[in-house]
Amino acid sequence: MNNEQYELSQRQNRTREHLKQAFIQLIKEKGYHAVTVKDIVDQAAYNRSTFYLHFQDKIELADDLLHSMLQGLEDSVGKPYVHGQKVYTTKLNFPSFNLVTYIYEHRHFFELIKYEDTLPGLHTQLPSTITKIYNEQFIFKTINDIPVNMDYFKRYTSYGFYGLIIHWISNDFHTPQEEFIQDVIDLSKTHIYSFEYVGR
Numbered sequence: 001m002n003n004e005q006y007e008l009s010q011r012q013n014r015t016r017e018h019l020k021q022a023f024i025q026l027i028k029e030k031g032y033h034a035v036t037v038k039d040i041v042d043q044a045a046y047n048r049s050t051f052y053l054h055f056q057d058k059i060e061l062a063d064d065l066l067h068s069m070l071q072g073l074e075d076s077v078g079k080p081y082v083h084g085q086k087v088y089t090t091k092l093n094f095p096s097f098n099l100v101t102y103i104y105e106h107r108h109f110f111e112l113i114k115y116e117d118t119l120p121g122l123h124t125q126l127p128s129t130i131t132k133i134y135n136e137q138f139i140f141k142t143i144n145d146i147p148v149n150m151d152y153f154k155r156y157t158s159y160g161f162y163g164l165i166i167h168w169i170s171n172d173f174h175t176p177q178e179e180f181i182q183d184v185i186d187l188s189k190t191h192i193y194s195f196e197y198v199g200r
Contacts, residue, residue: 016054018044020065023058024109031117032062066119069109070129076102077133081197088194092185094178099133103165104177113169127162134158139196157192 022044026035037058041051055061079098081087087096103110112118113126134140134154142148161184168180175183 012054015046015050016064019046019051019054019061021108023061023065024112027112027118028115031115032119033117062119065109066121066125069106070125072106073099073102073129074133074137077137078197078199083197083199086194086196089185089189089192092188094181097181097184100165100177100181100184103169104173107169107173110169113166127159130162130165131155131158137197137199139198140192141194141196143191143193145193160187 019040022040023035026039026043030039035058037048037051040058040061041048055064077099080095110126112122131154134157135151138154140150140153140157142153164180164184164187168175
């Protein structure tokens with residue numbers, strides 16, 4: 001890719017991002033179903049032809065936004081770890097939970113979970129993505145190596161974590177990020193002895 005192509009690609013990415021951010025803000029203000037393409041382009045200070053260069057309609061924009069954010073969430077998880085690395089919960093620290101950092105850095109998007117008329121699929125796909133992360137990227141070992149149904153264990157643990165995340169978001173991230181992560185670590189120590197990062 002030459003410089004001209006790179007600059008065009010970057011410009012297109014910025015435009016798409018501006019449209020997405022405008023869309024998020026409008027969902028919070030009006031609700032998903034009330035938002036129109038005209039609302040989005042007016043909010044983002046573009047024209048309709050620019051919108052249609054990137055998205056067929058509001059539904060495609062919504063699908064792209066949800067997919068890209070949840071894909072980013074999946075990709076963020078493994079950054080602190082090396083493939084095959086075994087981690088003891090007693091050694092967990094702030095960088096261990098990059099997933100929490102990702103959610104906080106993109107809180108403008110994840111705040112949408114608080115709204116009833118919000119991005120379609122968000123209320124179901126966010127918890128299922130967290131469960132997918134637990135299922136595909138980690139092998140867990142229980143305290144004292146107690147034998148359990150590991151599928152249930154991962155669901156139990158992932159939905160518990162999801163519940164904490166929702167509580168944090170619903171309270172407008174009132175608990176500082178480092179304190180929230182420490183609380184999650186302390187809870188993890190009660191039932192997880194260690195885990196191995198195996199990626200996807």
